[in-house]
Amino acid sequence: xxxxxxxxxxxxxxxxxxxxxxxxxxxxxxxxxxxxxxxxxxxxxxxxxxxxxxxxxxxxxxxxxxxxxxxxxxxxxxxxxxxxxxxxxxxxxxxxxxxxxxxxxxxxxxxxxxxxxxxxxxxxxxxxxxxxxxxxxxxxxxxxxxxxxxxxxxxxxxxxxxxxxxxxxxxxxxxxxxxxxxxxxxxxxxxxxxxxxxxxxxxxxxxxxxxxxxxxxxxxxxxxxxxxxxxxxxxxxxxxxxxxxxxxxxx
Numbered sequence: 001x002x003x004x005x006x007x008x009x010x011x012x013x014x015x016x017x018x019x020x021x022x023x024x025x026x027x028x029x030x031x032x033x034x035x036x037x038x039x040x041x042x043x044x045x046x047x048x049x050x051x052x053x054x055x056x057x058x059x060x061x062x063x064x065x066x067x068x069x070x071x072x073x074x075x076x077x078x079x080x081x082x083x084x085x086x087x088x089x090x091x092x093x094x095x096x097x098x099x100x101x102x103x104x105x106x107x108x109x110x111x112x113x114x115x116x117x118x119x120x121x122x123x124x125x126x127x128x129x130x131x132x133x134x135x136x137x138x139x140x141x142x143x144x145x146x147x148x149x150x151x152x153x154x155x156x157x158x159x160x161x162x163x164x165x166x167x168x169x170x171x172x173x174x175x176x177x178x179x180x181x182x183x184x185x186x187x188x189x190x191x192x193x194x195x196x197x198x199x200x201x202x203x204x205x206x207x208x209x210x211x212x213x214x215x216x217x218x219x220x221x222x223x224x225x226x227x228x229x230x231x232x233x234x235x236x237x238x239x240x241x242x243x244x245x246x247x248x249x250x251x
Contacts, residue, residue, distance in 0.1 A: 009036035020046035020082030022180035026208020076120035081110035081234040161227030169226040176233025179205040191241035201235025
C-alpha cells in the first residue's frame with residue numbers, strides 16, 4: 001500500500017521555477033516523491049543534480065524565452081512560481097531602478113510565467129502555486145522592495161484564481177523563515193540561526209521539505225481550495241510587546 005498521506009501525481013508534469021537550490025529544490029524533490037515529472041528551470045544548473053528532476057536553463061526576466069519554454073512543453077499540470085529573492089538593501093541606499101529589478105524578479109516574472117503556462121494549465125485543469133513570504137504582510141526593513149513584491153504576488157494570485165476559475169486553481173504559500181544553505185547570509189552563524197529559531201513558536205526554522213509538502217498539498221490534494229493563502233511559518237512571530245511588558249509574567 002502506498003503512502004496515503006501524500007497525494008499521488010503520477011503522469012503529471014510540474015514546473016518549479018528556481019527549483020535548483022534551497023526552497024525550490026525542496027519543492028522539486030517533494031513533487032518527484034509524489035510521482036510527478038518535474039522540470040526545474042533557472043539561469044544556472046544545480047551544482048549537484050537532484051535525482052528525478054530535469055533541468056531547463058531559463059531567464060524568467062526574458063518574456064520571449066519564457067513563452068518559448070512553455071510552448072515547447074508537451075503538457076503542464078502544475079506551475080510553482082518559486083524563483084525570487086533579493087539582497088539586503090535599505091531603500092535610501094539604492095536608486096529606484098535597482099529596487100525595480102527586485103520587483104521584476106519577484107512579481108513580474110511569476111506573472112510572465114503564469115501567462116505563458118495558462119493554456120497548458122487550462123487544458124489540464126491544473127494549478128498554480130505562488131511562493132509568497134511573510135515579508136509581504138509585515139514591515140520588511142532592508143528588503144522593502146521584496147516585501148512589496150510578495151504582497152503584490154499574493155494579491156495577484158487571488159485575482160488570477162477568480163479570472164481563471166474553474167479550470168485553473170491558484171493559491172499562495174506564505175512562507176516564513178527557512179533553513180537553507182544560504183541561511184547564514186540572512187541570519188548569521190550557527191548561534192544566530194539557533195537564536196532566531198527560538199523566536200518561532202514551533203522552535204525551529206522551516207526546512208525546504210516543509211515547504212515542498214505544503215506545495216504538493218495545494219497542487220493536488222486541495223481540490224476545493226483556490227484563491228487562498230496558506231501560512232507556512234511555524235506559528236508566526238511572538239508579539240514583541242509581550243517580552244517588553246512587566247505585567248502577567250510567569251514567576
